[in-house]
Amino acid sequence: MWGRLLPLLLSFFTAIAVPGPSLRRPSRELDATPRMTIPYEELSGTRHFRGQAQNYSTLLLEEASARLLVGARGALFSLSARDIGDGAHKEIHWEASPEMQSKCHQKGKNNQTECFNHVRFLQRLNATHLYACGTHAFQPLCAAIDAETFTLPTSFEEGKEKCPYDPARGFTGLIIDGGLYTATRYEFRSIPDIRRSRHPHSLRTEEAPMHWLNDAEFVFSVLVRESKASAGGDDDKVYYFFTERAAEEGAGSFPQSRNSHRVARVARVCKGDLGGKKILQKKWTSFLKARLICHIPQYETLRGVCSLDADGPARTHFYAAFTLTTQWKTLEASAICRYDLAEVQAVFAGPYMEYQDGARRWGRYEGGVPEPRPGSCITDSLRSRGYNSSQDLPSLVLDFVKLHPLMARPVVPTRGRPLLLKRNVRYTHLTGTPVTTPAGPTYDLLFLGTADGWIHKAVVLGSGMHIIEEMQVFREPQSVENLVVSPMQHSLYVGATSGVIQLPLSSCSRYRSCYDCILARDPYCGWNPSTHACIATTTQANRSQGRRTTLIQDVERGNRGCESSRGTGPPPPLKTRSVLRGDDVLLPCDQPSNLARALWLLNGSMGLSDGQDGYRVGVDGLLVTDTQPEHSGNYGCYAEENGLRILLAAYSLTSNNGVPAGPCSFAEELSRILEKRKHTQLVEQLDESSV
Incomplete structure (x- = not known):
């Protein structure tokens, strides 16, 4: 029997010891490895919502009323933000008629995906109404929805200048002081545009003699209140983030070559812009754009952006997720970069670019700049x-302004480099929130959604990021389409094709000892030495408890504070194993952290390495092959992580010539390991090796 089992078990340990698609990542990727992996079956505290619709991609959180509003394909929903799955939701059916779907299909569109009413826009319009827009089978419509009764009006508004026709087209929109600010490619086969509608002064971007936007795909927009001591917000600006074809890089006909590569951009317009009187009538007079660089400019695609405003406009900063793909497409990775508002403002206050007809290319403008400075908002100073x-x-x-929309200097990330690089992951969306710890420091906590339905929770630390955990939030792989965070409900809401998921922002009870708690480096979690528990620092009870006891946290370093705590957990019990001489024995030891290194000591001093004297060291334990009397002794399994060494398991092993007296046979141990790993890709590798 052992002859058949040994090759099988050896192949198992080989599979878990080499890099691959397993849930346990190799330690050499520490800068981008999530500390803990939580598969779908191990999620806790989650709530789900799924109606009859599909594509739950538009989310609007209203903290004051504790409602989560959802726009989907052919429907809108009003859910309780406290519990989205409580069954007390309201629903609006807003389908495109069969006639509209038929016309859409006749235009050559897909009647399985495109010829529906995909709700792309959902915002608060005023105190009584919401405003929603849908693609409506390539004939967009918008509607003012009574927020109290949650019902559609009897009449609709034309949406072709407010909403994209195509449900897959990049789009972003805001309602600011009643005005609708949207950015997308609107009419069928039209060029991309940033527009303001539902406003006394409707504006759009310029098209001649050059397009200010070139094949742009919009990702995100945000209002930044930059005004100082101005009740009217005269210097407030709307920032737009998008990807477009590069004008400054292309050689060829004016304004640019169609073969130029795509680049990330940030653009801005003034909220108080009224357009020009004769020149730039009904056009933005404040539009400026700049290059946005993260890591590898030639191969970056902007995927998502979020804005955090810690203590007012002066502290505003943006986080952006990029996909990095080489020209050979042999490596795909993601990068996260941070941009401070002050750095963005400095670029827009710098030199401009100009198209040089003689050289037929874009270059830095070296001439004089007129006054007032082009692109400026009309402030009290100008008035x-x-x-x-x-x-x-x-x-x-x-x-x-008409001829110089592009700035010469790019916006580079804070400290000149990405916060995070992650191979073989495509981030699709991100959001974040500042978290103030009991000791005082505030940390930015980010949630990153992936193209295959995982969430990475990460804390920003200085010039880098620590991924606290990765969570598989959907059983079937699907792209994360939207993320919204609610500090008030201590929840993260995830929108995707199949439905909406509500997750707690932290699961501190998962950490059973003080060392577990501080190694996680979760700003929401702290060790309470009085109750010997890792608790969330957000609830009122825990806040007052924290004031009385002084919670132990070490987010910055992640390894200090527990030296004098009695809550480090009891030592593991000593287990005995007896094995026949020449047989094999498995000593299980699960490493709870992807960042930990397994260390095995014999008799408290002798370190064991893989392949040494019949020892095979794997993630799940130590395999002792062809046991001899010299293998007898006390074995300790430790986790080494971030400068700490923690004992996880202890065994007393005896190799003899008699009948083994251990409680578990080798076959039983193997069966236990295989049963535990049946839901992972490691088992798939094991099955292949056994065929």
Whole structure:
């Protein structure tokens, strides 16, 4: 029997010891390895919602009323933010009629995916109404929805200048002071555009003699209130993040070559822009854009952006997720970069680019810049000089804006490099929240959604990021389409094709000892030495408890504070194993952390390495092959992580010539390991090796 089992078990240990698609990542990727992996079956505290619709990709959280509003394909939902699965939701059916679907199909569109009403926009319009827009089978419609009764109106608004036709087209939108700010490719086969509608002064981007936007795919937009001591918000700006074809890199016909590569951009417009009087009529007079660089400019695709405003505009910063793909497409990776608002503002205050007709390329503009500075908002300072609105700007300024929309300097990430690089992962969306710890420091906590339905929870630490955990939030792989975080409900809401998931922002009870608690480096979790428990620092009870006892946390370093704590957990019990001489024995030891290194000591001092004297060291334990009397002794399994060594398991092994007296046979141990791993890819590797 052992002759058949030994090759099988050896192949098992080989599979878990080499890099591959397993849930246990190799330690040499520590900079981008999630500390803990939580498969779908081990999630706790989750709530689910799924109606009859599909594609739950548009989410709007209203903290004051504790409602989560969801836009899906052919439907809208109003859910309780406290528990999205409580069954007390409201629903609006908003389908495209069979006639509209038929016309859409006749246009050559897919009647399985495109010819429906995909709700792409959902925002608060005013105190009584919401505003929603849908693709409506390639004939977009918008509607003002009564927020209290959650019902559609009897009449709808034309949506072709507010919402994309194509459900897959990049789109972003905001309602600001009643005005609708949207960015997408609108009409059928139209060029991309940033527009303001439902406003006394409707505006859009310029198209001639050059397009300000070139084949742009929009990702995100945000209002940044940059005004200082201005009740009217005269210097407030809307920032847009997108990817487009590069103008400054292309050689060829004006304005650019169609073969140029795509680059990430950030653009801005002034909220108070009214357009020009004669030049740039009904066009933005404040539009400027700049290159956004993260890591490898030639091979970056912007996937998601979130904005965090810690203590006002001066502390505003953005996090952006990029996909990095080489020109040979042999390696795909993701990168996360941070951009501070001050750095973005400095680029927009810098030199401009200009298209040089003679060289037929874009280059840095070296001439004089007219006053007031092109692209500026009309503030109290300019009003004191007689410029009461953008319609009072001189023609020289407006002509300059028209021909110089691009800045010369790129926006580079804070400290000049990415916070995180992650191979073989494509991030699709991200969101975040600042978390203030009981000791005082505030950390940015990010949630990163992947293309295959995982969430990475990460804390920003100085010039890098620590991934606290990765969670498989969908049983079947599917792209994370949206993420919304609610500090008030201590919840993360995840939108995807099949439904909406609600997750707790932390699961501190998962950490059973003080060392577990601090090694996680979760700003939401702290060790309470009085109760010997890792608790969330967010609830009122725990906050007051924390004030009385001083919670133990070490987010910055992740290894200090537990030296004098009695809550480090009891030592593991000593287990006895007896094995016949010449047979094999498996000593199980599960490493709880992907970042930990397994260390085995014999008799407290002798370190054991893989392949040494019949020892095979794997992630799940130690295999002793062809046991001899010298293998007898006391074995300790330790986890070494971040400068700490923690005892996980202890065994007393005896090799003899008699009948083994251990409680578990070798076959039983193997069966236990295989049963535990049946849901992972490691078992698939094991099965292949046994065929």
